[in-house]
Amino acid sequence: MARYEHLPIYKKSMELAVYLQTVVKNFSRYNKYSVGEELRELSRKTLRLIIQANSSITRVHVLAELVDTCEMLKTTIVFAKEVKAFSGFNSFQHASGLAVVLCKQSQGWLQSSKKSLNHQPSSNNG
Helix, strand or coil: CCCCCCCCHHHHEEEEEHHHCCCCCCHHHHHHHHHHHHHHHHHHHHHHHHHHHHHCCCCCCHHHHHHHHHHHHHHHHHHHHHHHCCCCCHHEEEEEHHHHHHHHEEEEEEEHHHHHCCCCCCCCCC
């Protein structure tokens, strides 16, 4: 299995997952077990997808799922703000900032992988 701990996207994803784990503790009981659980699960899923993509030779499909998951995570963070789940604006601002960076990194990795896939020489040359 390829090493992934050094990847900036992995580090940012881990930072967001740990942050959300601690922030959700301060949600109201109702939000903790609804939107809070979804936030925690989506953040853990991004970690799993990063590890899968890093280990995969054909990673474009995994990266496309990672991009979708990051967008869902970002949207769920905004939803949590709208339903007033966060205890303060600063906690929302920090979580959304980390999610935006994570989304940009995942989209960049996907674009880079697509480019390298398109520029590989054909193996059917004789």
